[in-house]
Amino acid sequence: MFLPQVQLHEAASLDQASDALVxxxxxxxxxxxxxDLLVDLKTGRLRLEHLVSLNRIDSLRGVSELDGCLRIGALTTVTTLDRSPMLAHGFSPIRDATRKMAAPQIRNVATVGGNIASAVPCADLPPILTAMKASVVLWSPEGRREVPLHSFFIGARETVRRDDELLTEALVPLPQPGFGAAYARFGLRDGNTIAVAAVAAGLLLDGDDTIRDARIVLGAVAPVPKLVESAGAALVGQRPDEDAFRATAVTAMEAAEPISDVRGSADYRRELVGVLTERALTTACERARRSR
Ligand SMILES: Cc1cc2nc3c(=O)[nH]c(=O)nc-3n(C[C@H](O)[C@H](O)[C@H](O)COP(=O)(O)OP(=O)(O)OC[C@H]3O[C@@H](n4cnc5c(N)ncnc54)[C@H](O)[C@@H]3O)c2cc1C
Incomplete structure (x- = not known):
C-alpha cells in the first residue's frame, strides 16, 4: 500500500488552516x-488532492481547566491525555477508553480531535465523553460554536462540522459530587483491535442512593455513538441495584442497531450490549458512591 500523491499544506494558525480548507x-x-486519514488514502477508501496539517498550531494541544470544564485540545494525543494529571478524580473514567484503544504506538500519534472528527462508529472516546456530557468547539473565521457531542454525529463518518470549520477542543464539564462514569468495551483481543461493541454509562446519585440523572451511550453498534435517552430516563428515581441495571440492559439491547461483519454477528453484538451495559453501570455506580 502506497500513499497516493497529495499536496501537504502546513498551517501555522487556525486562519491559515481554514483558508486552505476553503x-x-x-x-x-x-x-x-x-x-485514520493516511490509512484511508493508502487503501483508496478516500481520494484527496490536498491535506492541511494542523501540527504547527500549538494552541490546539494540551489538557487544562477552563471555566469549570476539562479542556482537551484537539491535537492532544491519546497518550498525553491518558497521562495528564488533570484526569484525576471525576475525569478519570476517560482512561477506561484511552487505555483500551489501539496500541501504545498508535496512541502516541492519534489525537483526540481525530478520534472524534473521524466519526467512525467504533471510536472509543465519543461514548465515554458523551456519557460525561462533553461538547466540542467548532471554529471558523466567522466564529466559534459549541456543539454537545450527542448532536455532533449525524451518520457513520458524518458530522455537523462544516468544511471550513476545525474542531479545536473537547470540553468536559467538571463532574459534581455523586457522579460516576464508566466505559466497557469488548474487542476480539486485548491490544490493537477496534471495539466489537461498547457501552458508556454516567450516573448521578444523591445522598440517599437514589439515581438523579443517568446516561447510557452505545458504541460500535449504530452508525453514531448512540445516546439511549429512554434508558437513562427510566433509571431516574430508582435505586442503583441489579434489577434496575438488568432492565436498563434490555432497553439498551433493544436500542442497538448492530450490523453483522467479520468481528461478530448482529445478534452477538446485541448480547454484548446487554452484558456491557450492566458492567458499565456497576462500575459507574461504585465510582459515583466514592465521589460523594
Ligand atoms: C492499527 C490501528 C488501530 C486503531 N485502533 C483504534 C481503537 O482501538 N479505537 C479507536 O477509537 N480508534 C482506533 N484507531 C483509529 C485512530 O487511531 C483514531 O481514531 C485516532 O484517534 C484518529 O486520530 P488522528 O489524529 O490519527 O486523526 P487523522 O487520521 O489525522 O484524522 C481523522 C479524521 O479527522 C479529521 N480531523 C482530524 N483532526 C481534526 C480537527 N482538529 N478538526 C477537524 N477535523 C479533524 C481528519 O480530516 C480525518 O477526516 C486505530 C487506527 C489504527 C491504524
Whole structure:
C-alpha cells in the first residue's frame, strides 16, 4: 500500500488552516495524527488532492481547566491525555477508553480531535465523553460554536462540522459530587483491535442512593455513538441495584442497531450490549458512591 500523491499544506494558525480548507474544497481534509486519514488514502477508501496539517498550531494541544470544564485540545494525543494529571478524580473514567484503544504506538500519534472528527462508529472516546456530557468547539473565521457531542454525529463518518470549520477542543464539564462514569468495551483481543461493541454509562446519585440523572451511550453498534435517552430516563428515581441495571440492559439491547461483519454477528453484538451495559453501570455506580 502506497500513499497516493497529495499536496501537504502546513498551517501555522487556525486562519491559515481554514483558508486552505476553503480554497481546496472538496478535495482536502485537515490532517492531525494521520492514523485514520493516511490509512484511508493508502487503501483508496478516500481520494484527496490536498491535506492541511494542523501540527504547527500549538494552541490546539494540551489538557487544562477552563471555566469549570476539562479542556482537551484537539491535537492532544491519546497518550498525553491518558497521562495528564488533570484526569484525576471525576475525569478519570476517560482512561477506561484511552487505555483500551489501539496500541501504545498508535496512541502516541492519534489525537483526540481525530478520534472524534473521524466519526467512525467504533471510536472509543465519543461514548465515554458523551456519557460525561462533553461538547466540542467548532471554529471558523466567522466564529466559534459549541456543539454537545450527542448532536455532533449525524451518520457513520458524518458530522455537523462544516468544511471550513476545525474542531479545536473537547470540553468536559467538571463532574459534581455523586457522579460516576464508566466505559466497557469488548474487542476480539486485548491490544490493537477496534471495539466489537461498547457501552458508556454516567450516573448521578444523591445522598440517599437514589439515581438523579443517568446516561447510557452505545458504541460500535449504530452508525453514531448512540445516546439511549429512554434508558437513562427510566433509571431516574430508582435505586442503583441489579434489577434496575438488568432492565436498563434490555432497553439498551433493544436500542442497538448492530450490523453483522467479520468481528461478530448482529445478534452477538446485541448480547454484548446487554452484558456491557450492566458492567458499565456497576462500575459507574461504585465510582459515583466514592465521589460523594
Ligand atoms: C492499527 C490501528 C488501530 C486503531 N485502533 C483504534 C481503537 O482501538 N479505537 C479507536 O477509537 N480508534 C482506533 N484507531 C483509529 C485512530 O487511531 C483514531 O481514531 C485516532 O484517534 C484518529 O486520530 P488522528 O489524529 O490519527 O486523526 P487523522 O487520521 O489525522 O484524522 C481523522 C479524521 O479527522 C479529521 N480531523 C482530524 N483532526 C481534526 C480537527 N482538529 N478538526 C477537524 N477535523 C479533524 C481528519 O480530516 C480525518 O477526516 C486505530 C487506527 C489504527 C491504524
Amino acid at each position: 480554497r481546496y474544497a472538496p478535495h482536502v481534509r485537515p490532517l492531525a495524527g494521520g492514523t
